[in-house]
Amino acid sequence: MAVFIREAHAGDRDALGAVKLQSSLAWGDHAEELRSLPQAGEIPVAHLPHAIVAELDGRIVGFATVVAGRDAMQAELKDLFVAPKLWRTGIGRKLLAEAEHRAATRGARTLHVVAGERARPFYEASGYRFAGTTATDFEPAVELLKDLP
Template sequence: MTVNIRPARAEERDTLGALKLRSSLAWGDHVEELQALPEAREVPAAHLPHVVVAEIAGEIVGFVTVLPDDVATLAELEDLFIAPEAWRKGIGSMLLAEAERRAAALGARSLRVVAGARARPFYEASGFRFAGTVATYLAPAVQLRKDLA
């Protein structure tokens, strides 16, 4: 399995939005709320320069978005979604490593992410640490932070 990591293209916004929703719904949590929430199926055009995709055999199987923060030394991991059929194949870890590289290239010394209960162990296994609790539209979540080398 060869995974190609590359910048997203403008014409892929709909594909990315569909993947985002499909991945979110795959757990079976908050189904009605997610289906009613436009943000659950959208990747804003303004985010596209900050989106990197993973593809296998020309098909997008995941993506990550890293946004610069108002604080110059901090970057925000906005989205990390993997197609359910590609889960547990290391693609999330590859995209997370790319997100860390991109955050460092922005000048960030740390990367922040808001994660639900299901995603928290993945981020913690990758070196993120608890930094607080936040309210989200769907449920309370944790804010995690990782210092970058």
């Protein structure tokens, strides 16, 4: 499977939103609430310049967004979504590795992410460590950090 990672373009916004919503709904948790929230199926315009896209056969199948963090030494992984039919195929790991690389290139020493408990093993297997919990719109989530080279 040849996955191509590239910068996001303005014309990708609808496709990114669709992947985000599909992925968010895949577990079946909070489905009605998610469908009622416009932001559940869109990527903010301000995040688009910071997004990277995974393509498979010319089709967007995932994306990640890395923005500046609390200070110059930290970056924030805002989004990491993969089309549910392609979970566990390595696309998420490729996006995460590229996000980490970009954050480090911009001078960040750590990458911070807020994730649900179901995603925690994915991040921990990629070297992230538990850094606390935080409230989200639907349920508590974990905060994870990874030291970057």
